[in-house]
Amino acid sequence: MRDPLLLIVATIIVTALSISAVVHNGKAEDTMPTKSNNASNTDTITNDQPQSHPYLGMWVTGDGRIRQELLPTGRYDEARGTRRSAYQGRYRVTGTHIDYWDDTGFTADGTFVDSDTLHHGGMIFYREKT
Template sequence: MSDGSASHPYVGLWITADGQIRHELLAGGRYDEARGVCEIAYRGRYEVTDNHIEYWDDTGFTADGDFIDGVLHHGGMLLYRR
């Protein structure tokens, strides 16, 4: 997120309907991704521009997604605000 504001509407927990994938978008532009029982599968930084999110994992992996009608579309998954 460009300004790192905690009041940004996308900061917080995003989760798939089955609960297996969880993205926690932290204030300040960092994120944690949990997968199943692994609480920190990936960790890195992110930026949101308008409704588009770019991820940079600490290992160098990159990904992106889009927020459409209150749903995060990322890597073929749908994540919902929790």
């Protein structure tokens, strides 16, 4: 009789630990994994957290095939060739490091080597000049 009860309790605990939302100030927020090796391997950010950093705007590969816009809402929109919005998701800039969390579930990161150059995913992006 105790085994079924134990199984139910264990299932509830596992389910509670796997939920990917937290409540902060009465509002549900998504959690996102970080690449750190800290004991806590999650970080919290809302979907539309305003970003304030010098890297906002459009970033383009040298051949113009890939265009990635870093929006002030903390979202990015990446076009590939003629395919608009091929990838979309959230990002966070910390210093010269950028972490991406794509809406489809994959993660990536990159480094701004200077104010006009981004190394990301084995590619080099340049700030689009207006």
